Amino acid sequence: xxxxxxxxxxxxxxxxxxxxxxxxxxxxxxxxxxxxxxxxxxxxxxxxxxxxxxxxxxxxxxxxxxxxxxxxxxxxxxxxxxxxxxxxxxxxxxxxxxxxxxxxxxxxxxxxxxxxxxxxxxxxxxxxxxxxxxxxxxxxxxxxxxxxxxxxxxxxxxxxxxxxxxxxxxxxxxxxxxxxxxxxxxxxxxxxxxxxxxxxxxxxxxxxxxxxxxxxxxxxxxxxxxxxxxxxxxxxxxxxxxxxxxxxxxxxxxxxxxxxxxxxxxxxxxxxxxxxxxxxxxxxxxxxxxxxxxxxxxxxxxxxxxxxxxxxxxxxxxxxxxxxxxxxxxxxxxxxxxxxxxxxxxxxxxxxxxxxxxxxxxxxx
Amino acid sequence: xxxxxxxxxxxxxxxxxxxxxxxxxxxxxxxxxxxxxxxxxxxxxxxxxxxxxxxxxxxxxxxxxxxxxxxxxxxxxxxxxxxxxxxxxxxxxxxxxxxxxxxxxxxxxxxxxxxxxxxxxxxxxxxxxxxxxxxxxxxxxxxxxxxxxxxxxxxxxxxxxxxxxxxxxxxxxxxxxxxxxxxxxxxxxxxxxxxxxxxxxxxxxxxxxxxxxxxxxxxxxxxxxxxxxxxxxxxxxxxxxxxxxxxxxxxxxxxxxxxxxxxxxxxxxxxxxxxxxxxxxxxxxxxxxxxxxxxxxxxxxxxxxxxxxxxxxxxxxxxxxxxxxxxxxxxxxxxxxxxxxxxxxxxxxxxxxxxxxxxxxxxxxxxxxx
Numbered sequence: 160x161x162x163x164x165x166x167x168x169x170x171x172x173x174x175x176x177x178x179x180x181x182x183x184x185x186x187x188x189x190x191x192x193x194x195x196x197x198x199x200x201x202x203x204x205x206x207x208x209x210x211x212x213x214x215x216x217x218x219x220x221x222x223x224x225x226x227x228x229x230x231x232x233x234x235x236x237x238x239x240x241x242x243x244x245x246x247x248x249x250x251x252x253x254x255x256x257x258x259x260x261x262x263x264x265x266x267x268x269x270x271x272x273x274x275x276x277x278x279x280x281x282x283x284x285x286x287x288x289x290x291x292x293x294x295x296x297x298x299x300x301x302x303x304x305x306x307x308x309x310x311x312x313x314x315x316x317x318x319x320x321x322x323x324x325x326x327x328x329x330x331x332x333x334x335x336x337x338x339x340x341x342x343x344x345x346x347x348x349x350x351x352x353x354x355x356x357x358x359x360x361x362x363x364x365x366x367x368x369x370x371x372x373x374x375x376x377x378x379x380x381x382x383x384x385x386x387x388x389x390x391x392x393x394x395x396x397x398x399x400x401x402x403x404x405x406x407x408x409x410x411x412x413x414x415x416x417x418x419x420x421x422x423x424x425x426x427x428x429x430x431x432x433x434x435x436x437x438x439x440x441x442x443x444x445x446x447x448x449x450x451x452x453x454x455x456x457x458x459x460x461x462x463x464x465x466x467x468x469x470x471x472x473x474x475x476x477x478x479x480x481x482x483x484x485x486x487x488x489x490x491x492x493x494x495x496x497x498x499x500x501x502x503x504x505x506x507x508x509x510x511x512x513x514x515x516x517x518x519x520x521x522x523x524x
Numbered sequence: 525x526x527x528x529x530x531x532x533x534x535x536x537x538x539x540x541x542x543x544x545x546x547x548x549x550x551x552x553x554x555x556x557x558x559x560x561x562x563x564x565x566x567x568x569x570x571x572x573x574x575x576x577x578x579x580x581x582x583x584x585x586x587x588x589x590x591x592x593x594x595x596x597x598x599x600x601x602x603x604x605x606x607x608x609x610x611x612x613x614x615x616x617x618x619x620x621x622x623x624x625x626x627x628x629x630x631x632x633x634x635x636x637x638x639x640x641x642x643x644x645x646x647x648x649x650x651x652x653x654x655x656x657x658x659x660x661x662x663x664x665x666x667x668x669x670x671x672x673x674x675x676x677x678x679x680x681x682x683x684x685x686x687x688x689x690x691x692x693x694x695x696x697x698x699x700x701x702x703x704x705x706x707x708x709x710x711x712x713x714x715x716x717x718x719x720x721x722x723x724x725x726x727x728x729x730x731x732x733x734x735x736x737x738x739x740x741x742x743x744x745x746x747x748x749x750x751x752x753x754x755x756x757x758x759x760x761x762x763x764x765x766x767x768x769x770x771x772x773x774x775x776x777x778x779x780x781x782x783x784x785x786x787x788x789x790x791x792x793x794x795x796x797x798x799x800x801x802x803x804x805x806x807x808x809x810x811x812x813x814x815x816x817x818x819x820x821x822x823x824x825x826x827x828x829x830x831x832x833x834x835x836x837x838x839x840x841x842x843x844x845x846x847x848x849x850x851x852x853x854x855x856x857x858x859x860x861x862x863x864x865x866x867x868x869x870x871x872x873x874x875x876x877x878x879x880x881x882x883x884x885x886x887x888x889x890x891x892x893x894x
Binding site for chain 2: 174176177179180183184187188191192194195196197199200201202203204245246247248251269270271272273274275276277278279280281282283284285286288289291292295296312313314315316317318319320321322323324325326328329341349350353436437440441444449450453454458459460462463464465468482485486489490492496
């Protein structure tokens, strides 16, 4: 038994390319999410079509550019150029000032600014138009004192758990989950399928080892590796990105182990239903990785999806685990808040375990 | 030439013989296209809001009613204390909490200076800032209406009209934006993994030796390996475009031949990269991991989900080496805006360069002797 586990470890450690994916990947991912990838808008390219070029339109242009959201890419001369500038793809918003902007604004009290957004990216288009409108309204408020509203409702906003709105708080739980899934489920399924494909499974089956010993021998190294990985990510998040751990570390680790075991049983199940490595890989890729990333609320909020997909997301183990991590790390809650999620993970583990034992036995006869 | 044809024939027979491979190549990506396009959205709708109205006035009820009437909000509960509301946020059963403090109506009428508290669960920072913006704009709108009633002047005209226009996608439908990107993603995944797994599989099963002892040349071997996947992936793109047209109603605004011309160059990059991975690895598992490693980085930085323009400068520089970013950008330009070749010629020549680079590296790295 010990010798068997040792053999599996050798298989993994012998190869620097496997090590790259095991330890390089988590670090690269967390760093990318922390430093490079963001949903925030800054320095979006805009173009100005100023048909009046007077005092006020220039002042407003300066105010827009000073906000930090926008970078001026081009000054247009006619409306025909708008289409061309969008097609080149570096400009997301065109601000159009009508002729005689100042005089219409001051004398007639009625001037217009057009904000034409390239809505092929609707999210950016919407945000840019909201930001620009805000700046323009401020400007118009500064100028026309007559328009000062007689009533103000002050809004105190309070951003709970993540006052600086750091993206990494959202991504760390997701990254941990995806990686645990990748290492545990995908690697075990491939490694068992490989023994089958190469015919070495037969050798193991005729050895005096019991079935459960073979399976646990396969699984133990991956439990350890996954666990070390989870610790690395947590440490990185804690030291580099100052992500807090408000709840109990022990509880977090215990839940992680539960999730790892769940993923492993899932991996074993996948390997029992596929005969070649390639099948196991494609199955884990498409049936496992992509849904894990998409339906778990890792990047995209589940609440906005169509109902059918929301139901589907309930059978994604990663969804429940991400909820648990967030509640422990960011909200500092105890088990009373997520015993349901924990129970679901435990039931899933039991389900995959029973299914794979049944499948495995069928194969032996 | 005949040698290439034989290798081609062999590859096609191999791919088509495997009963489980064909459905995997065909149906799973289609399923993904359908599911992905619906899941990959940053739209925020149905924000779950808890209202804590401590004022119990007609004004405070009217403000809560504004939230109820908004298509962005869904009031899940009314509570009687801040702590009770905070508990909903803690449990994750609500995202926002609106607290209207006692004296709200009195302040509106007498001092003209009232305040409310809007608390947001900000773990998802970008969603939180949007939710905050929605909430703030509803409250401000309410304030303006109150001001109109207070002053009695029916018209509180804004001196500066802002006229927003959304071109190419007036309904701001996120799916329209995602489908072209996801098409690229699927073609890439299929091309990359089929090619990366292929040569290494022959290595692992030992059949590569049989090919090595034949008089076939390196470039012939590579061409024979590359072409089948190139054809499969292009077929897949055509299939995907059809689905985009039929299911999502997204027609290609630009030229379809141009789109395929760019795609065929892009696929050379992907397949060349896959073959390169295949030649430098010994087992399928290694090949899988290396391609997965690069795929994840390519995808995350490609601008598929998050705007490239918002990344820091160094990341945008790194991204110049990301072929996925090039093609996603070009594909969106052609499909949604009808851009022509001159609009993205720089990006296109970038792809040509990477195609030559990866292919020559792959041929160079492949050794007939071990």
